Amino acid sequence: MKYTLSFLLAVMTQLSFTQESAPAIAKVHYEFKHVNDSTQLDQFIRDETVTYLNQQGSYYTSYSTKRMQEEVKRQMEGPGFDGTLTITKRSTPSSSSYLLDANQNKMTEVISVASDNFAIPQSYPTQDWEMLGEHKEIGGYNCQNAKTTFKGRTYIAWFTTELPFSYGPWKLHGLPGLILDARDTKNEVIFAYAGFDKIEDGKTSVALPQNVITTTAEEVKKIQEAFKANPQAYMQAQSGKNRTISVGSSGNMAVVRSSSGSGGGSPVGALDPSKIKSFNISKDDKYKPSKVTNNPIELTP
Template identity: 40%
Template structure:
């Protein structure tokens, strides 16, 4: 795909914004739960899994799951550039592991799911309707305490994996991380039978950190057809440089609105870099 074709594709998406997505979730966020996510994406390199901090924003009827990494980066930028001794040199501490690129809005009452897909990062993302996929949970009598909350055990088979979840009725939300939901309480921790995929409890806030948040895609997310999103993913994989040039032309390359004539950015990568090859996806079956 040429740069000119890529530019045309981006501008076409902008013109189509708001005309494709049928679920317009406007529900206010009333709480948020954070998870430490881990995924052994390469079975030959299990010592260096993909890791990320993720968050599920909670409403009464719906939820939004996404990475929290870009928000943490924005917090770093704001804090360092606001410091009195800031001299224009900005060093950002960044995890060596890539962020989660997939987000989901789930509304069980409408039986609707919106899939938000990042191409090169969580900030150049597109949204489309996806099948609504509930889980058939089996609740047991086994209990344990997580984060000060009494939790109950539940299991299910989903997308080729056997998941064990711990949920609490002390927090009366029927949601959890990723696509997992439908229990009579908030999921605080979940892992698959092989411990290849997990979300561990990392904190809960009844009052969200951003009180203006709603259960909806970010303003930067462009609605698109699924097949067009796949074309963009292929274009990025085939020619990253051409994709980044097209991204710059679209005005979406600088999501944090940094004036690079005044700020010099360097990165301090933390932790081990996971494998770039995935032979063990989260979803083993359709």
């Protein structure tokens, strides 16, 4: 099965944040599901996502790439590593992330194309929540529910005041506690709680990624189309990124090499990419999302 170069690059590229904002003090994980094709209601796009938190804002992004990076590191550091990486694809990492800045009342969407990040300033989302009064326990936290209609969908969210963050998954926020679970009333968009962790390293910030390029949605669309038409040419056109990536004729194998230089650095951080001889990617037979999207998350502007 053939996979795009963007997926391979996503696996090999580490996410790093700027240090302009206050450090993140916690993160909440979600299992994200989206029935993107209304003709196949039993199939859905799946992703592990995470929201980094502090009292001033939140950064929601895919965590599936991080999991794949961890698997790459585990295999490469194993005593029996022979140069061949094997990854099973069980999710579809989203290319969009969202930074909510409550102090400045603004939101920024970050769209990833290969290893490049593009920032698109957008209006700050707001939701008018109605408290419903029901209670239940999620992940050991006492939660209560609330309802809102946003972007054409009605969402039921479960939040806990035991975690005093007024944020949650995606663009949902504004409740007097952290949203642990949110889903629309048709169960077509689901953010299910998958864990909460404190962050004490002082290195992870609620901020835009490093070297992000601020632009417009129209320009990003052109860039995405150019990359889709010719990934290799796109990568060669990126100045300062000293790497060569080729996809083998078998479709599911890529040979990844990185040349020396001070440009982009190693795409796998401290790991030595020269040790990688081949990259085999298989797909979980149980994960078969539709390639057609006629049921977007946002049904209205």
